[in-house]
Amino acid sequence: MKILPKHSLKAWVERLRATHRVVAPRETYGQYIFEEIENADDLVLDYHTSVLPPKKYLLPPREDLFAFNAKTMEMSPLIEEIQPTVIMALHTCDLHAITLLDKIQGTGHTDQHYQARRRKTTLVSIECLKPCMDHAFCKSMGTLAVPEGFDVHLTDLGDRYAVDIGSEQGEQLIEGLSLFWEPVEADYDRVNQVMAGKWPNFDYRLDCDVTDLPDLLAASQDSALWDEVGDTCLACGQCTKVCPTCYCFDVLDEIDLKLEHGKRIRVWDSCLIEKFAVVAGGHNFRSSQARRLRHRFLRKGKYQFESYGLLGCVGCGRCALSCPAHITPIGLLNTLAERRRPATEEASSRS
Amino acid sequence: MTTLLRETLTHSSIYMPTPARIVEVEQFTEVEKWFHLELPSGFTIDHKPGQFVEVSILGIGEAPISICSSPARSNGSFELCVRRVGKLTDALHRLDVGSMIAVRGPFGHGFPIDRFHGKDIIFIAGGLGLAPLRSLITEVLDERGKYGRVALLYGARTPNDFLFPADLAAWADREDVECHVTVDRPTEGWDGPVGVITTLLPKVKFPARNTVVAIVGPPVMYRFVLDELLAAGIAEGNIWLSFERQMKCGVGKCGHCQMHHIYTCQQGPVLSYAEVKNLEEALS
Incomplete structure (x- = not known):
């Protein structure tokens, strides 16, 4: 020091x-x-x-990812x-x-x-x-x-x-x-x-322990909350833009009017946007806003933890601040925790 | 000295492809065209059946396409069968022999062929699904002695939609391959079976035990075929499926192909039913 x-x-x-x-x-x-x-x-x-x-x-x-000449096939x-x-x-x-x-x-x-x-x-x-x-x-x-x-x-x-x-x-x-x-x-x-x-x-703002988050999300995959909140999501992608851990991107080609010199570039993309998981031919593997919202939350709180050993959310709150539909991770996660609780208590009282 | 195509990714940028030349084409159907491609001198593709490459036309874009040729016969060249379905494939279809494209890869996990050794094998292809399976079928038939009984079930929309007609004829002629084809809608002169692909399954009389199944087809086909296979007693870990997703980068970064926790371009595109059975987004 x-x-x-x-x-x-x-x-x-x-x-x-x-x-x-x-x-x-x-x-x-x-x-x-x-x-x-x-x-x-x-x-x-x-x-x-x-x-x-x-x-x-x-x-x-x-x-920019690389520059090319489409006629000579030179790339750098x-x-x-x-x-x-x-x-x-x-x-x-x-x-x-x-x-x-x-x-x-x-x-x-x-x-x-x-x-x-x-x-x-x-x-x-x-x-x-x-x-x-x-x-x-x-x-x-x-x-x-x-x-x-x-x-x-x-x-x-x-x-x-x-x-x-x-x-x-x-x-x-x-x-x-x-x-x-x-x-x-x-x-x-x-x-x-x-x-x-x-x-x-500082207060603990989540009603569950951070180590429980992957389990909470796993147990909440079929929660009706995804539909309820998904209905209000405008699919604007603002939350992913301001997110410090979001890194998904789209790939595009730009080329001059002679169709010769160009660049391949990448731009920020968002899994909340409707066409994100659409394949050529039109099938959408995440066809509802509820599923897209759920994907974002599970990715942050479960998948990335499983893949990289680190959670994909750092609790900065920017997504909540920027959301025009007022969707907040604190609100959403605490509701999931609250809805899960009675079921767990019931199950334990039965056993 | 040969360079593996995938090694080029570490040289400069994982997003930069290598040029490839179209040396042969065949228009299989109105929307499906076959391309034989050659890499620059000294390069080899070294793929596994079920893997894919990212195909570029500079100025248009890039799309993931499964390799349809046998690894053993690649030697600096490889084959793709492409359906005209989007911007990139539309442009690809307009190209002819001598045109240059660019490729990156091969990417992902293919079929775990070591686990097929000694087993009876059922290949189930729906439509364009025959393309990635052809890579595996050719590899299996090249070393036919390593496997038990082999059956191919192939469904197309109409008799005009059959891909790889020469291969189909050759496989049908072999006594060591059971070949069954069906069409959804017959055309004049068709005297073969009509119906969805599941109607072919009862024709295969292999015992469920020690049978491995490799399935590639449209998403809607998987659910029905799986129900039948599971009911017949095929082990969940012996059913291998290839998953089509929008693999924009191929290197596990862009996020588009993610299916729950699985990056299809990395852990997939070939996964066993045991691995995906609880993943809602995989089979819907």
């Missing part, structure tokens, strides 16, 4: 900007967006949540070599989400486009000391603490930050800088005090 006095924060960011593109939350029309900062004065570390998660820097909404990969980038002030939920993305993009066939960006991206996270908004349920999801494999993690101690370094890549951001101090006994005491003080500020 190191100590960074708050008055040195700007100087640190300016030093980073000399060698890195620095991305941080920035206030725009009362909301926060992650954006490159051109001035350390623009830096905000205390923000509620960002509109889009920082995944857009690793998996852009639209990304388009793997963007980004400049070294530091993403500042990630909430721990967003950091957990990137841990999952790393695992998915690196499992089986490694996605070189993702890797090229990820290799040059260093993440500076910040300890959340109070809930950022009503829809967040990070404490229930276990994402309110920094995950293993972080780079640099800051904790606000009032007039200074505690700076934890979790990786070699993180070490490089502070190496040799006289802005950072060695901690003294009082700093450790203060960290403990701040950390002990933060937990009561």
